[in-house]
Amino acid sequence: MQPIIKIESLSKKYKDADQYSLNNVSLDINEGQIFGLLGPNGAGKTTLISMLCGLIKPTSGHFTIDGLNYTNHSSKIKKIIGVVPQEYALYPTLTARENLHYFGSMYGLKGAYLKDKVVETLDLLGLLKFADKRIETFSGGMKRRVNLIAGILHNPKVLFLDEPTVGVDVQSKNAIIDYLKVLNQNGTTIIYTSHHLAEAEDFCTNIAILDRGRIYAQGTPSSLIDATTEARNLEEVFISLTGKDFRDGQ
Template identity: 65%
Template sequence: MIDIQQISKKYKGADNFSLSNLDLSIAEKEIFGLLGPNGAGKTTLISILCSLIKPTSGNFSIAGLTYQKNKNQLKQIIGIVPQEYALYPSLTAFENLKYFGSMYGLKGKILEDKINTALEHLGLLAFAHKKIDTFSGGMKRRINLIASVLHNPKILFLDEPTVGVDVQSKNVIIEFLQELNKQGTTIIYTSHHLNEAETFCTRVAIIDHGKLVVTGKPETLIAQHSGAHNLEDVFIDITGKALRDHA
């Protein structure tokens, strides 16, 4: 589904590459975890795959489409759930979703039915006509998610989709994503919640300093690292204990 070949990215004025000659393949219908410390290059890679920024060098294709030749088509088959809330706080949940759905070409009863069904699945139907600025963090996360999937994307990119939410919201979000995956959506997921990634992802990649370090099923990586009891142990073993603060 996704084929990445020798992708590199160096931002203007930067001393180092954010991504360096990265090769990676992701199969259709995977739940793929893209893991790494702060500044490892995860968000940069997702931004490139979503055609939001251009790589310095290298190529990639998604479902056989390339950003050089098929940029508009690519945008039609992907959904993006950003880490920050991409919502209008003065509009209601329904108004936000109707606006974003219309951007995908959806309209009328089809769009309204999609919105109401998704709101019901994520426990938000009773709050459909409340303004977003009255919502809790978990509620905003769920609306953010709905906005990204109204057009039934083939691939869904998730950047920290459960950060800062309560346990109940997290469980509802994960169950919703698993159901989307069962229906055929390929999911690319980044998170610092490694226990969540261990149970949620079918396969993961750990990148560090812009380079791919290791890929594999979580249980396989745990078995391959002596003394590792979970994915967090593997992560620390590979990336070290040094702080990764950056500005």
């Protein structure tokens, strides 16, 4: 079976940087997986996702998404992917409904379909009664849920999530994870980064652990735990592979 994402020898070195942010990474992600990219600060997770989304160019190597090469088919790829960045990509003075209609229109959605899709997703994530409130009045968890909706209105085949539950309350985190599981069950392949290792252990079907721009291990959460001496959970696997040193400033 052809992987939905195929990454071959992908590297990135930023201008004036001393080291590569991503160094010769090769990785296959199969359709239907919830694939976790885990690693400490400076590991290269966001750089990798940014390249796959077309936000930055690789220094070397290449990748395909759904068989499409980004160099020749960037517009086609953009139609089948969704992106939920770590930072809120919302207009604070607009309402939740106005934000979502704007982002939906950017994906080519319009009319009754867009209107109904916005209402449906706001309702599923417990936000319908706040639909006409300005984003600047929302809590962090509410903003995070609207941020998610903005990235999935067009039913993407592949969804990229960069720290989708960072800084939110337990209720919002559970709502986001439950909704993402439903999306996955309905056919969306998910690529996800997080510092929440217990969450990742429960949520992800497959995982790659990155550090200093390289992949140190990959597999299912249970296989990585079984392969690491005396590890009882994914956090202990993570520490065993990446060490205990602080990564401040990296």
